[in-house]
Amino acid sequence: ARSPSMRDAVLSDTYSETAELANIDWENLGFAFLPTDYMYIMKCARDGDFSKGELQRFGNIEMNPSAGVLNYGQGLFEGLKAYRKEDGNILLFRPEENALRMRLGAERMCMPSPTVEQFLEAVKATVLANKRWIPPPGKGSLYIRPLLMGSGAVLGLAPAPEYTFLIYVSPVGNYFKEGVAPIHLIIEHELHRATPGGTGGVKTIGNYAAVLKAQSAAKAKGYSDVLYLDCVHKRYLEEVSSCNIFVVKDNVISTPAIKGTILPGITRKSIIDVARSQGFQVEERHVAVDELLDADEVFCTGTAVVVSPVGSITYMGKRVSYSDGGVGVVSQQLYSVLTRLQMGLIEDKMDWTVEV
Numbered sequence: 257a258r259s260p261s262m263r264d265a266v267l268s269d270t271y272s273e274t275a276e277l278a279n280i281d282w283e284n285l286g287f288a289f290l291p292t293d294y295m296y297i298m299k300c301a302r303d304g305d306f307s308k309g310e311l312q313r314f315g316n317i318e319m320n321p322s323a324g325v326l327n328y329g330q331g332l333f334e335g336l337k338a339y340r341k342e343d344g345n346i347l348l349f350r351p352e353e354n355a356l357r358m359r360l361g362a363e364r365m366c367m368p369s370p371t372v373e374q375f376l377e378a379v380k381a382t383v384l385a386n387k388r389w390i391p392p393p394g395k396g397s398l399y400i401r402p403l404l405m406g407s408g409a410v411l412g413l414a415p416a417p418e419y420t421f422l423i424y425v426s427p428v429g430n431y432f433k434e435g436v437a438p439i440h441l442i443i444e445h446e447l448h449r450a451t452p453g454g455t456g457g458v459k460t461i462g463n464y465a466a467v468l469k470a471q472s473a474a475k476a477k478g479y480s481d482v483l484y485l486d487c488v489h490k491r492y493l494e495e496v497s498s499c500n501i502f503v504v505k506d507n508v509i510s511t512p513a514i515k516g517t518i519l520p521g522i523t524r525k526s527i528i529d530v531a532r533s534q535g536f537q538v539e540e541r542h543v544a545v546d547e548l549l550d551a552d553e554v555f556c557t558g559t560a561v562v563v564s565p566v567g568s569i570t571y572m573g574k575r576v577s578y579s580d581g582g583v584g585v586v587s588q589q590l591y592s593v594l595t596r597l598q599m600g601l602i603e604d605k606m607d608w609t610v611e612v
């Protein structure tokens with residue numbers, strides 16, 4: 257349900273502070289949480305519908321210690337970005353895809369979810385209310401984090417009786433500390449992030465807690481992140497903790513097919529279309545770990561990581577390097593087309609961007 261009066265009231269209330277950029281160091285944004293002005297909150301009962309959401313001053317939320325999300329991990333999140341254009345307009349990238357993915361995930365996690373319209377309206381209202389935190393053109397983006405959680409109290413294992421949809425935002429720059437330089441991955445072959453029939457294909461919070469142990473160990477050894485293999489054959493590439501993976505060989509770009517254990521990334525899907533439009537052949541299929549030995553380039557995709565070139569991958573103690581430590585030409589080309597589209601710098605023939 258659209259609520260223009262609430263949105264307009266908040267915007268006029270905060271107009272003076274949203275008109276100017278926040279006073280922060282826009283040159284050195286990484287990917288760390290920075291509190292902003294407003295968050296959006298909407299609640300509903302287990303068998304009800306989300307109806308009336310509202311913007312509130314950003315701050316801590318209260319929750320029953322017995323909440324489903326705290327006790328049994330009944331929660332989902334999304335991630336999308338808003339870019340500020342030179343002409344002052346603000347662009348979102350395929351936000352309805354996030355809304356639809358949240359609805360699919362909610363179904364898997366036994367939660368009610370906002371409609372696509374409610375999701376979009378809430379995202380737009382939250383972005384506008386926090387406009388001063390959207391980085392200047394070329395300096396980064398406003399990362400938008402929608403959450404859906406079982407906020408009602410449970411004790412025995414069951415879906416929570418009440419749900420909360422919340423959106424907060426934070427200005428961000430590059431995800432990896434390497435910035436735009438290539439990242440270094442290590443393949444994990446003992447621990448797995450997903451199993452067939454499990455929840456690897458939805459953006460549930462537990463998938464991310466499950467990869468922290470291997471990620472911490474990898475970082476302690478100097479790697480940027482971990483690449484997972486399928487848990488059945490321990491042979492096929494799945495994804496990196498926070499992003500999807502692509503392998504380039506000549507004119508063919510291959511990526512693991514979506515089959516329930518891999519997150520269906522919106523950047524992944526977009527890069528497949530962008531690559532095809534640039535004349536590459538793209539294959540979604542089983543990609544065996546041995547193919548890494550022979551690849552010309554490897555890169556990762558995700559909302560947070562955008563397109564991140566991979567400089568090396570280590571597997572069972574052996575390291576394979578790509579593009580002589582630099583950014584591969586294909587990764588660079590796809591990064592450039594995608595980000596120029598997202599920032600409104602080239603014609604959006606696919607109709608992917610949405611003005612706030």
Ligand code: COI
Binds near residue numbers: 558
């Ligand atoms: C994103 O790319 O937006 C994600 O949700 C991944 C997260 C680990 C930062």
